[in-house]
Amino acid sequence: MEPTAVELCPEELGRRQEDTQPRRTCVGCRLRDRQSHVIRIVARPIDGQLAAVIDERRRLSGRGAWLHPDPACLDTAVKRRAFNRAFRGPVDTAQFAVDFRAYLERRDGRSDPPSPSLKAGQHPHGNPMSTQR
Numbered sequence: 001m002e003p004t005a006v007e008l009c010p011e012e013l014g015r016r017q018e019d020t021q022p023r024r025t026c027v028g029c030r031l032r033d034r035q036s037h038v039i040r041i042v043a044r045p046i047d048g049q050l051a052a053v054i055d056e057r058r059r060l061s062g063r064g065a066w067l068h069p070d071p072a073c074l075d076t077a078v079k080r081r082a083f084n085r086a087f088r089g090p091v092d093t094a095q096f097a098v099d100f101r102a103y104l105e106r107r108d109g110r111s112d113p114p115s116p117s118l119k120a121g122q123h124p125h126g127n128p129m130s131t132q133r
């Protein structure tokens with residue numbers, strides 16, 4: 001297996017000037033991204049146990065975790081128990097996973113059919129745009 005190459009697309013490089021936002025590490029894919037590109041997650045006590053919840057307005061206090069609005073990142077984070085690490089303890093994610101997917105659908109405003117062959121944000125072999133000059 002090849003290690004996954006981290007690519008910066010040209011568009012990304014051109015935006016350096018406005019790139020003043022703090023970077024947050026997604027607990028799913030572990031990539032750092034602008035704070036506005038990731039969703040804040042906090043752990044709240046529900047029924048005597050900590051459960052991960054979406055902090056939509058980013059106003060809840062306490063330790064936060066960050067996750068891309070991407071079901072793939074959610075799956076990875078849940079499988080890796082990344083929330084347990086982020087919140088330093090056992091965190092229930094069952095309901096969170098349901099809520100997160102519902103949140104994504106609400107956020108998109110429409111239900112695009114998923115494309116299994118090519119996931120968003122992943123370039124299989126370089127960027128075709130870079131050859132156009």
Ligand SMILES: [Zn+2]
Pocket residue numbers: 026027028029030031067068070073
């Ligand atoms: Zn991610």
